[in-house]
Amino acid sequence: MPSVVPALEWLEALAWTTAIRESTWGYPLVETAHVASIVAFAGLVIMMDLRLVGLAFTDAPPMQIQRRLFPWQMAGLALSTATGLLLCCVDPLRYYGNVFFRVKLVLLALAGVNAAAFHLTTYRRAERWEDDPQITATARLAAGVSLVLWSAIIVSGRFIAFNWFD
Amino acid sequence: MMKTKIIVVLLAAGALWSVRSAQAHHPFAAEYDVNKPLTLTGTLARMEWVNPHGWIYMDVKQPDGTVRQWTVETSAPGQMSRRGLKKNDFVDGMPLVIKGYQSRKDPTLANGRTLVLADGRSFYIGAVGGPNDGADR
Numbered sequence: 270m271p272s273v274v275p276a277l278e279w280l281e282a283l284a285w286t287t288a289i290r291e292s293t294w295g296y297p298l299v300e301t302a303h304v305a306s307i308v309a310f311a312g313l314v315i316m317m318d319l320r321l322v323g324l325a326f327t328d329a330p331p332m333q334i335q336r337r338l339f340p341w342q343m344a345g346l347a348l349s350t351a352t353g354l355l356l357c358c359v360d361p362l363r364y365y366g367n368v369f370f371r372v373k374l375v376l377l378a379l380a381g382v383n384a385a386a387f388h389l390t391t392y393r394r395a396e397r398w399e400d401d402p403q404i405t406a407t408a409r410l411a412a413g414v415s416l417v418l419w420s421a422i423i424v425s426g427r428f429i430a431f432n433w434f435d
Numbered sequence: 436m437m438k439t440k441i442i443v444v445l446l447a448a449g450a451l452w453s454v455r456s457a458q459a460h461h462p463f464a465a466e467y468d469v470n471k472p473l474t475l476t477g478t479l480a481r482m483e484w485v486n487p488h489g490w491i492y493m494d495v496k497q498p499d500g501t502v503r504q505w506t507v508e509t510s511a512p513g514q515m516s517r518r519g520l521k522k523n524d525f526v527d528g529m530p531l532v533i534k535g536y537q538s539r540k541d542p543t544l545a546n547g548r549t550l551v552l553a554d555g556r557s558f559y560i561g562a563v564g565g566p567n568d569g570a571d572r
Contacts, residue, residue: 431465
């Protein structure tokens, strides 16, 4: 299998990635925007998950809550993904060799599969949530998995800064 | 749920297994030994003026005449700029003196605290979390 390292070295040597990597304000601003958008996204996802698990807003139908939160969740996801990709471009070799970064990518993929599975199956039958215990149980499981995964993603993301295995 | 857990553990183990070496960035005490202060006198091989921490590579002549290259971790470009240090203050081959602390495990890695240039100017280059040794004043 050809190594991705030469491509990452090329990316690292580009003028604009070098400029951000060596900047006084650019890098801290991108990093801060990344964290702020994760806070917005994860906070809204956690509130939805807590509703599905049955711990928050139980007096309102899940559909009503999800319909309101969804656009804001997507806005947070878009900004955190964009800033995250930018950070990867700025210092690709550092992230490539970082174990917590790899763990985070795997967890992100799992969270993506979990969310997609939920939205394509259980969520489609959401009108019947109120009176179908089977659907309620499936939604609760998806929400529980989501809570665990997003928490782990935030922890592994923070730990990228502390490379224990170099 | 159980299946998901197993997959997570397997994938995480795979990621751990395949990890390669990379530059470090960490709290002071985890990497550096406050009981191993040192002063390095040598010439600049290369400076990486990068976030989140910079890196100074310097050649230090040993008592036996051989040259050993040290890696010195600095604070971020923004922090060094605020102290008046600039990227182009670093010219490959220039003489420099660095006071800092040695790594716990890597014999040629140090945490830089004070940088002294050939013209006598002295700068604090330590990152947040270092020992309270007065280097930042």
